Amino acid sequence: MVVLEAHELYRFYHVGDDETAALRGVSLTLTPGEMVAIAGPSGSGKSTLLACLTGLDEPDGGYVTVGNTRMTRRPEAERAAIRAENFGILLQSANLFQHLTVAENITLPMLMAGTFDSPRLGGLLSALRLEARARAYPQELSGGETARAGLAVALAADPPVLVADEPTAEVDRQTEARLMLHLEVRRAAGKTTLLATHSEALASRADRVLHLRDGRISNE
Template identity: 75%
Template sequence: MSVLEAHELYRFYHVGDDEIAALRGVSLFLSAGEMVSVMGPSGSGKSTLLACLTGLDEPDGGYVTVRDRLMTRRPEADRATIRAENFGILLQSGNLFQHLTVRENILLSMQLSGRKDRERLTALLQAVGLSHRERAYPAQLSGGETARAGLAAALAADPPLLVADEPTAEIDRVAEERLLDYFEARRAAGKTTLVATHSASLAARADRIIHLADGRIDNV
């Protein structure tokens, strides 16, 4: 069963007189219970693709559907509703509210989705290795701790679709293995995970790997 489909996505950016094609006709689908990795060199379009799939950015051409609902070219309020109902999103930065503690950031994500679950909060903190840092503010965290806290917030609502941009970029091998086990548990529960990554370990656990090069899917 397909939970997300993208058809011929194009995205262009303009820098001065230059036009940069970040996406050049990318089509893909995600099925329930899949773990899919998006790989490619820096500048290949991975982050732009994730932003378009989640409705955080609008493609210049093509469209995205999420559970048969059109995400593309809808008012932001509609896109936000679809995101809240379907996605957990981890960006490379800006995933935490600076005035809230780690614990409060996770609780807020739960409350917004109507899932205030204290036991799940405890389990998430343990899964990302931050039980001892739950009262810390983002400014007090290391880069790796910040990444793990952001991931916990993205997973707080147990989303049907987790979209993560370089989730293991700033964490050590032990923490990476713990997160990979968490992704495996999501797959076993029929939940879908899409990650943009440079990690060979993460990609090796994926059901499929989508290779991007110069804004296109490279069928290597």
């Protein structure tokens, strides 16, 4: 069974006369319970790939399917619905609503998925050391707290697929260890996780590491 498939993704950016080929024929498949890391130097296309996989960006060629549903080349509203049902997403741009508190931000994806669960909210706040900041607004958080709150939001609805770009870039080792525990629980429950990461510790826990270089996967 395949939860997420990318087939020959291409993405070009144009600035003036310059063309950057950010993705040049990337294909991958993810199965339930898999944890996959994407590694690659800065500019190799990791963020572009994650945005295309989650339907936040449209590839110029190729397509993405989520379960049996094609994500690519659909109106944004349809992509948003597929996204809400299937993905927890933490990209480099923060995923927090500024007018909601930390606890409210975490609650929102659960409400949207119809799975509000108060003990789960408490568990996420505690696992990510945010209990004392539950009533704070995003602009009152430090960089590390913002990163941890973003992770809690991405994990909130216990999504079939978690997609995270550098989830531990701004967290300390203790929080990284707690996140890994969460990821192990997800794996045991058959949930899929895709992470772009520079963390050796995190990549070493993955079932597979895909190496991205100049918009191509070099080992798959």
